[in-house]
Amino acid sequence: MDDVLRASGLRKSFGSLVAVDDVGLAIARGETYGLLGPNGAGKTTSISIVAGLLRPDAGEVLIGGRPMTPTATDTKAMVGLVPQELSIYPDLTARENLRFFGRLYGLTGADLTSGADRVLEVIGLTDRADERADRYSGGMKRRLNIGIGLLHEPDLLILDEPTVGVDPQSRNAILDAVEALATDGLAVLYTTHYMEEAERLCDRIGIVDKGRIVAEGTRRELVATIGEQDLVRLEVAGDVVAAATACEHLEGVGSVDAEDRTMVCLVTGAAGRLPALLAAVAGSGATVTGVEVREPDLEDVFLHLTGAALRD
Ligand SMILES: Nc1ncnc2c1ncn2[C@@H]1O[C@H](COP(=O)(O)OP(=O)(O)O)[C@@H](O)[C@H]1O
Ligand SMILES: [Mg+2]
Secondary structure, X not given: OOEEEEEEEEEEEEOOEEEEEEEEEEEXXXXXXXXXXXXXXXXXXXXXXXXXXOOOOEEEEEEOOEEXXXXXXXXXXXXXXXXXXXXXXXXXXXXXXXXXXXXXXXXXXXXXXXHHHHHHHHOOOHHHOOOEHHHOOHHHHHHHHHHHHHOOOOOEEEEEOOOOOOOHHHHHHHHHHHHHHXXXXXXXXXXXXXXXXXXXXXXXXXXXXOOEEEEEEOHHHHHHOOOOEEEEEEEEXXXXXXXXXXXXXXXXXXXXXEEOOEEEEEEEOHHHHHHHHHHHHHHOOOEEEEEEEEOXXXXXXXXXXXXXXXXX
């Protein structure tokens, strides 16, 4: 197998807290793998182990078939890690930042110059390369942060929630850049708590909760775990709990959640069942004020698997 990354049985505890609990994943060249989960799920701890920053209590990380450890310089050279916190110098320009970090990676002379130019192009900062980083927008700083992880031409790029706190336009530029890198053959490990980003970028997604990968697959495969069911959302005026109870035992209705003025039902063949649902709500004495039918998304999968929302 030509997996760039192969990790298995990873565990890490902090005191009595199990932050990473039997995590395993594999990523091939050109593949983008997403770790999707809420704050505290164990994403950063997992990737810190993969990048060799943190020693796991158990488990193994192989990069290009060779073991990653905190002292393994050969495997570390194959990995670019972009941490969530910015690690750039504000009073240096983008080009100066790249040249500084490039020297740390052992680049010199023409390699350093061409490496910085190449990265500036990839992150779309060529035109602004000679301005101080503290003049940049939040999104530009993030792109520079990503660029530093690309200088030594890694085989695996790890990005830890790179769009948090970034405006929508910069977010798009970041996502475009990541997409282009994967197209060029890089393996990408991407953590996020944004369902939309995982859906757009990732070939495969691992849904993480409380240190465990609770489900893994393509977006389609994950959504299929809910079954061939649609989501029917009814806005209800009146007693929503009574309305939900009236719908629970209807044929084709898998589950009903009621909250505030909204009922969410998982329904097989929703279109054909709508008349019965509406009649049941009316029979309970409540009034339907709005109806939405849609396919489930990854938020729904997360809710289905964990009983909690992805975002709080
Ligand atoms: N160095 C540490 N010491 C103690 N607890 C930690 C440490 N790092 C992370 N944790 C805890 O481990 C859990 C997972 O954290 P983290 O990997 O940062 O999650 P995520 O990146 O998904 O938000 C959290 O409960 C966090 O508080
Ligand atoms: Mg994190």
